[in-house]
Amino acid sequence: MKAKKFLALLLALCMVVSMIPIATMSVTAASATLDEGRITYYDQLYDYVDVDNSSSTIGKVANLFDKTFNKMEGGWGGSCTVIIKMTEAVKVTAYTMATNDDGSWNNRAPVDWTIYGSNDGETYTEIDKVENHPVLNVTNVYWEDDLRIANPGEYLYYKFEITKCAGSYFQIGELVLSGYDLTALEAVESSIDALPETIAESDVDTVQSVREAYDALGAVKASVRNTAKLLSAEGQVLVLGAEDKEKATAAINAISAIGTVTYKSEKAILAAEEAWAALSENDKAYLAGYGETLTNSRTAYDTLINNFSITINLGSTGRNAKVPTKWVPNMTADELAATARALEDEYKLWYTNGVNLGITPGKTYDKPLGSWMDVSYRLEMNDSPNDNVAFPMHDRTPTSFVTVPFAGMAFAMDPYVAETWDFNVAIGEPFQYQGKTWQVYTTGMKFYDTKEYANANGDGRSDSNTTITRWGFRPGSTTDETVKAAIGDGWSFIYAYAKYSMEHKWEGVTAGVPDGNVAAAASKTYYQKFYGPDGDTYILTNTDMMKNALAVTIDDETTCATFQAALEGSAYVVDGALAAVISNTNDFFAKAGDLVSVSATEVVFENGTVTADGFTESDSAATARVQAIIDALPDAGNVQAFHKAQIEAARASFNEVSETVQAAVNTAKLVAAEEAIKNIYDNDPAEAIALVNYIHDNLETVTYKSLAAINYAEETYDAMSAEVQARVTNFTRVSDARVEHQALVDAFEYTVREERPGVNDKITKNGWVATCSDDVWKATRDAILDATRYQYSKGRLIDGNGITDWDTWMTDNYGFWHVKNEQSDDNYNKQDFRNRYTTLVAPFPGMAFSVDTTFAQNWTFESALAVGEYFKMNGKTYQVMWDYYRSYDSVEPSNSADVPATDKVDNYPNEAANDTDTNKNIFRYAYAKYSQDHRWEGLTLGLPQSQRAISSGNTRYQEYVGPQGNAYLFTTTAMINAAPDVSAADKDDYCTKMDASYYLITGDLAEAFAAADPAERAGIGDLISVSDDEIVFQYGKLTAEGLTVERADYTAVEQAIAAIPADIDDDVYTTASVQAVKDAQNAVVYGLMKIDQETVDGFAAAINEAVANLVNRAVEMEIGIDAGMVTASSTMEGRYDITWNAKILIGESTSIGDINASGIKFKNYGVYYGTGADVLNDYKNASADEIRQVVFAEGESVDVYTSFGFRLKNVVENRVRAAMFYLEYEFDGKTFIILSTVDEVVAVVAA
Secondary structure, three states: OHHHHHHHHHHHHHHHHHHOOHHHHOOOOOEOOOOOOOHHHOOEOHHHEOHHHOEEOOOOHHHHHOOOOOOEEEOOOOOEEEEEEEEEEEEOOEEEEEOOOOHHHHHHOEEEEEEEEEOOOOOOEEEEEEOOOOOOOOOOOEOOOOEEOOOOOEEEEEEEEEEEEOOOOEEEOEEEEEOOOOHHHHHHHHHHHHOOOOOOHHHHHHHHHHHHHHHHOHHHHHHOOOHHHHHHHHHHHHHOOOOOHHHHHHHHHHHHOOOOOOOOOHHHHHHHHHHHHOOOHHHHHHOHHHHHHHHHHHHHHHHHHHOOOOEEEEOOOOOOOOOOOOOHHHOOHHHHHHHHHHHHHHHHHHHHOOOOOOOOOOOEEEEOOEEEOOOEEEEEEOOOOOOOOOOOOOOOOOOEEEEOOOOOOOEEOOHHHHOOOOOOOEOOOOEEEOOEEEEEEOOEEEEEEOOOOOOOOOOOOOOOOOOOEEEOOOOOOOOOHHHHHHHOOOHHHHHHHHHHHHHHHHHOOOOOEEOOOOEEEOOOEEEEEEEOOOOOEEEEEEHHHHHHHHHOOOOOOOOHHHHHHHHOOOOEEEOHHHHHHHHHOOOHHHHHOOEEEEOOOOEEEOOEEEEOOEEEEOHHHHHHHHHHHHHOOOOHHHOOHHHHHHHHHHHHHHHOOOHHHHHHOOOHHHHHHHHHHHHHHHHOOHHHHHHHHHHHHHHOOOOOOOHHHHHHHHHHHHOOOHHHHOOOOOOHHHHHHHHHHHHHHHHOOOOEOOOOOOOOOOOOOOHHHHOOOHHHHHHHHHHHHHHHHHHHHOOOOOOOOOEOOOEOOOOOOOOOOEEEEEOOOOOOEOOOOOOEEEEEEOOOOOOOEEEOHHHHOOOOOOOOOEOOOOEEEOOEEEEEEOOOEEEEEOOOOOOOOOOOOOEEEOOOOOOOOOOOOOOOOHHHHHHHHHHHHOHHHOOOOOEEOOOOOEEEOOEEEEEEEEOOEEEEEEEEHHHHHHOOOHHHOOOOOHHHHHHOOOEEEOHHHHHHHHHOOHHHHOOOOOEEEEOOOOEEEOOEEEEOOEEEEOEOOOHHHHHHHHOOOOOOOOOOEOHHHHHHHHHHHHOOOOOOEHHHHHHHHHHHHHHHHHHHOOOEHHHOEEEEEOOOEEEEOOOOOOEEEEEEEEEEEEOOOOOHHHHHHOOOEEEEEEEEEEOOHHHHHOHHHOOOOOEEEEEEEEOOOOOOOOEEEEEEEEEEOOOEEEEEEEEEEEEOOEEEEEEOOOEEEEOOOOO
């Protein structure tokens, strides 16, 4: 019976599935009306809203309940409060809102709010809270969702506190409150939640009962939140009867995932069709209901796409003089119509691919082509909703840009690329390749890591943080002036690419991205290679084909008809098998000769023909080509190691031709060259061969970047033995290269303008540039030129144009004048809209340094005022700045690479030993002076090893470690005082005075100082004199042999120790006083320097004092103190008395009788009291305002009670007071004072 019921249920479910319409698994869509499937369709509470007695902090509450979408607005800042009074207490269970009637500002809808309920209008209870609610960017429609109150109850008042809106202002069209009873609906949801994730046969009855309860809800079942789980469970029930349960599950899930069919459904339908096709015929019949749903989905999608249409009527196009496609505004009516059809086709293509570029299907658009950013004519669309990313410059609806390069052609810009301000002219569709999305334009190409388009949801900016990389290659690009003279601006290549893209866009086929610039072949042929997801392609042309196109003058009078007619046939795209043959044929263009013609099946060249089967070269052409290759080889006597590749290539060329051709070629020179190269590689040392090849590969052509290669070759050669050097047959090329490189450096010209830069009051570090003398200014300009020439010699051209403008954007973050250098390929590309960028800085008169381009990319700049050139050490590049130094793992900069991460250390050249000392920039100046003077030697002081100088007496010094070893800067207090202030940096004698304010120690003396014991370095004392051979200090001397420092004199310590009583360990003295002596003795540190003599003498004094304070056990005692007791004052209301009690505590081995019989004399006892424990603990130094003393008895020998007390009266409430008792006595000719501990009390009576 169970099995029959199970099969019956399966059959029933199959019937149910067959009747499920496509929309069954849809979500609520935005609409101008509420349908019966929504909770808020029912039990609307309009009649209960008392709008006259409701209130808000913004607009009219009545607008929320007028059913007309009239907007309620206000609340700049995006927050407001709305209080809705009901005519009687009612329960609101759910609500929704509607967009307003102002389509420009849908993005002002609320996103965060809290709802409260109250029955008195005073005390409110939180009943619901919403955060990050999505914004619906459509005018005059209800939101897609009904929001349920989390904790509903019957309330007379409902308060909505809006805390955040999508924009900076609140605006909404309608608020619908519903009192619908959610009991049955939520019970169904609970039942669905309780269904197991994996359905077994035992769960079938439960699934059936849940379905029955679900259907019993009627239309409102569309509001059940977890319907998908019920459908999944039912699908699993069906799977239980399938032949292949795994495939059946996949098919059911894929079909269920289609949901409501939209223009975005193609991928889901294709996936479902694939899963369905994998089923057996029996399972297809068994799951026929799902098959019908899939068929309906496909039909609905095809109908949607086939019925798609928009109409675009293009008006006249205004002219923008800066837009390069000058023919576009001159289109005829027919060309405008063809362009409109191309635009319509483009929008349909994207719509078919699941992306709405801002159009409404079925709508007619009467729009002209616009021009913006001086680069393109384009159509801008932003109907909502859409899938565009953003509108990058305004707070408005996300917008698409479809550009028109030629009449009858249109291409949408990739939404992420369009977001980046550069509205260029697309000449093909975006495409995905190797994990990136690419698009080619008339001026280059761009790409980014592929990601889904993220709609900005009305915000105007997507904040996508998408990194767009720009490459300069484009169809027709070249840097070769000869090629440029032949192809002009490359419009033949651009047109061929665009036309190919138009013809193949619906196939999803692309010509790809340029593999490089246009290259020349033979005498009149030009080609450019492309690569992409569809393989290699080539654009081919020759001067004859381009003749008509090049004859057209491009100006405001150029017409589309004229120009496009001239471009037609001026270049051809070769793809597929033909392009593969070209790519796979070695040295193809060297073999082929000039281009003759192109067709769909073959490409004919002067020396052969390309077909799908390969390249067929004529025998005569092959013979001439191979013979020319062999004849170009060096004679055997001139063969060197670097000729190996050339010789092998010649042999390969000979081997690949037919026997007929080989028989016609003279190979004698090839054979001789092969014997010569074999002899070299068999007999010459490997290191000699390697250097020969390196010299040939790197120094045949010398540029300003060649210095590193020259240095490497010389260093490698010098490390070789004479026998190996003799086999470096081309080493003379290295010395020639050095001469050529120096000539380049000597000829380097750089314009540094004479005009002074403007400075402002924020330039606090080098404002002297505005007021220094002409001589100082000229020296500084010369230093700028010298720094630039030095960088040029090292292989970095830091500015392509010379200094044509002074940069004075100084802010509080910068504080210094600098020169901005741009336009060099050796600088990193600055982010955003900046050019390739680095800076030159002048920290002091007559000094200038280039900031490494890596460090210059930190846009905040901080205080990147360099005080020396950047240098390399241990695999890192460093540069010392005014207030820190930075580093990164060494890598040569590139304008197409990411800027390396940098580390920052807050050490810098600084003679200030602490924060309070006056800093006159002496060490900064000294560091910069050394860097300036030794720039061309490549020397640097290196990295400061501390943030501030070390102080020793009147001497201050700082250590530096660099690639040349250790260095030290020394100065003295006298030098610092004599040094000019920073405000005098514009004076002609500033540098002369600064040169006398420090000593620089390098070489052997620096290494000896670095090797010295740190304790010895700390003991040198004042600096006395400096010479080339030695440095004399107050307490020592430094020579190349090392540092010698005087040691402290411990005579007084030894005497103090000798004076310790011999009976100190015989139990004569109290334990505490004996321990004090031992502690003083143990505190002695031996081996200190002479500079620490005062410390050593302090050890002796401490021992002597401890010995003097030894206490005889016969009078051992101390004072105890009880916690202060607070009582209300009996004389003053609101005041308090505090009472402390003390007791004399006698040592364990001592009695009062012993003390009295010892001859002790009590001189004085009493109490100290004051404003706090900290004051009493330092009672000897406290002021009279902080502490008082009360003497109980005083004299030559007074009587002392063993217990006594002290009361402090009338203390103000909550005031703090503290007390400490004391006892002074004389014994054995010495005076002693005993103190109690300190007790602190607050004047308040505990509750």
